[in-house]
Structures are given as C-alpha cells and as structure tokens.
Amino acid sequence: MPSPAHWTHGGIDAPCAFSVTDFDYLDAGRGVAYSATLIHLDLGEIGRIANDDSGGPTTFHPYDDRRSGHGHLDKFLASCLRDGEPIDRYPDARNNLLEAILTESETEELVHEMRAEHGFLVRNYTPSVAGRIRPRRGAPRLLPRIRALRVERELLAGHLSSDLDDPLDEGALWQMFNGEDWVPMSGPEPRNPEQLARQAQRIDQLVADRAPADGLTTAVPFDDTLYLFRTRGGLVLLCGDRIGRVETARWCRCRRRRVIPFQGWNNGELEVSGTLHAAPRCRGLVRLD
Structure with missing residues (x-):
C-alpha cells in the first residue's frame, strides 16, 4: 500500500503520489490541447489524462475500469485534502485533481532543471x-x-x-x-530576533578572542552543532563541520547525502542560511532559508 504523500507544489495531501509521462501538446487554435499517461506507483500505467481545449474539464480515460477506473479515482479524491480542506467539496473536484497531478509533475521537472542549471x-x-x-x-x-x-x-x-x-x-x-x-522569497527573518542577537554577540566574542594577526579564524567551536570560520574580509561562516566551505552558487544533485546547517554573517547581520551536502566533493545547497 503506498504511503500517504504531500504534493509539495500544489498543497495536496493524498493517499499516494502519481506521476505522468508521454506529454503530448497540440495547438488547438484557441489554446493548447494536451494529454499524458497517468502512472500509479504500484499499478503502473492506468490511463490517459486529456483536455481538448474545447472549454470542458480535463478528463481521465482508464485503461481498465475494473482495475483502476473512475470509481477508484473518485474514492481517491474523497481521501485528498488541499490546503487542509477536502477537495471533493467543490463541484469541479475531479478536474482540479487531474490538473493538480499534471502541475505537480511538470513543476517537479522544473525543479530537476533548476538543480541541473x-x-x-x-x-x-x-x-x-x-x-x-x-x-x-x-x-x-x-x-x-x-x-x-x-x-x-x-x-x-x-x-x-x-x-x-x-x-x-x-x-x-x-x-x-x-x-x-x-x-x-522576502520578508522578515523567521528566526527569533533575540536568538539572532545572541548569535551575533557570540560571533563578536569569538572573533575578538581567537582571531590571529592575519584575520583568519578556522573551525572554532561555536555551539554544539556549528563551527566558526572568518575570512580576511571579515565575513563569518558558521558551518556544521570543520571543512568550512559552502557552494552557494550550486544546488546539490547527489542522491545520497548527509546534510548539515550553515549560516553566513556580514557585519553582524545574517545574510544567508540553509543546509548543504556535507561531502567534500559536493558542498552544494540542499535548502535555502
């Protein structure tokens, strides 16, 4: 039985995730008609999703209605929430679900492209x-x-x-x-201001106590999880290991990874934070805060 899944890009909580393949697009004059193969994680290919751009809804065409047909789709739909609300409370619920499956898959392809580029x-x-x-x-x-x-x-x-x-x-x-x-993308720093102030004070204290004549500070224990590094230019990196390198211009594309936190400070201000892949060969971003 598939595990419950959160569809990140559409805000849907469902019994499982779907995927689609074989996208076909056709310029229909007023817009774009399209179809795609719907794939269930356990059952494989179960049918086609299509919209002919005639103004009607997106439709599902099962390969085997007894195995995974319209009744199964409606039962699945009844178990789904979108933004915490049942999807089937709306009259266009099935259309919304099919569109959400397509959007989730297309957006996930963009995420792969984002990491690659x-x-x-x-x-x-x-x-x-x-x-x-x-x-x-x-x-x-x-x-x-x-x-x-x-x-x-x-x-x-x-x-x-x-x-x-x-x-x-x-x-x-x-x-x-x-x-x-x-x-x-923007807005107030989500961390507690008092916590940030304490961190800034701790950074100033360690830099004053430990900085050698050349201005560099390397792998000074900051707390239970972070080490402090300081460059000659005064930039401070807090990192979850003693390597002290973060590739903020690259996304990690590794399948297996051990993740550690990092923070970048400049003149007492937190400029960047998130997590990175700890492997020395990578050090790419996993998450940006």
Whole structure:
C-alpha cells in the first residue's frame, strides 16, 4: 500500500503520489490541447489524462475500469485534502485533481532543471482570504542564478512586483522553491530576533578572542552543532563541520547525502542560511532559508 504523500507544489495531501509521462501538446487554435499517461506507483500505467481545449474539464480515460477506473479515482479524491480542506467539496473536484497531478509533475521537472542549471525557481502566491476559500498558485518561473543572499531576494521580489505586464493580485506575494518547499522569497527573518542577537554577540566574542594577526579564524567551536570560520574580509561562516566551505552558487544533485546547517554573517547581520551536502566533493545547497 503506498504511503500517504504531500504534493509539495500544489498543497495536496493524498493517499499516494502519481506521476505522468508521454506529454503530448497540440495547438488547438484557441489554446493548447494536451494529454499524458497517468502512472500509479504500484499499478503502473492506468490511463490517459486529456483536455481538448474545447472549454470542458480535463478528463481521465482508464485503461481498465475494473482495475483502476473512475470509481477508484473518485474514492481517491474523497481521501485528498488541499490546503487542509477536502477537495471533493467543490463541484469541479475531479478536474482540479487531474490538473493538480499534471502541475505537480511538470513543476517537479522544473525543479530537476533548476538543480541541473543551478537556477532559481519562483512563483506568485495569493493566500486564502475572505470571499475566496482556496489559495491561488501562479505558474513557476525558472530564473538563471541562485539568489542565496536575502538582500538579493528582496531586490528580485521588488523587481518582479513592478512588472506591469504581470501584476500581482491584491494580497499576493512571491515565493521561491528553497530546495524542499515553497516559502516567501522576502520578508522578515523567521528566526527569533533575540536568538539572532545572541548569535551575533557570540560571533563578536569569538572573533575578538581567537582571531590571529592575519584575520583568519578556522573551525572554532561555536555551539554544539556549528563551527566558526572568518575570512580576511571579515565575513563569518558558521558551518556544521570543520571543512568550512559552502557552494552557494550550486544546488546539490547527489542522491545520497548527509546534510548539515550553515549560516553566513556580514557585519553582524545574517545574510544567508540553509543546509548543504556535507561531502567534500559536493558542498552544494540542499535548502535555502
């Protein structure tokens, strides 16, 4: 029996995940008609998903209705939540589910592309508000170059929000895919300000006590999990091992990895943080905070 799954890109909690293959697109004049093969983790290929761009819903065409047909899909649908609410409470529930399966698969392909090209994946997101029950998720955009620094992301969010050809809805915000999930691209630092102040004070103390004449500080124990490194330029790295190297311009693409935390500080301000692959041959980003 497949394990329950959270569909990261669509906010769906379901009995299991699906995948799709064999995308076919056709310019239908008014838009794009499409179809794809639907794959169940245990049963394999179970049918086709299609939309002929005639204004009707996306439809499911099972290969064997007795094995995995419309009744099975409706039963699956009844077990799904989207943003904490039952999907089948809406009249267009089956269409929404099929569209979500396609979107999840297409977005996951973009995530693979993001890691391969060391890019940055963003989308607009409108939270649930009075008068509209469901949040609204925009189409993801893959941008070149990772924006690891918080200040870079603030500038990017402002630039995207000023695009008159693609304005944000009222109350919407920009999200980034941080390597594991969709999170706000900009905004207040999620950590406790008092905790950050204590860390900054601890950094200043260690740098003053341990810094040699050349300005370098290497692998000084900071707390139970982090070591402190300081460059001649005054930048401070807190890292979960004694290697003290982080590749913030690269995503880790390794299948197996031991993950450790890191933080980058400059003049008492936390500029970047997240997790990285600890292997010396990699040191690429796993998650950006």
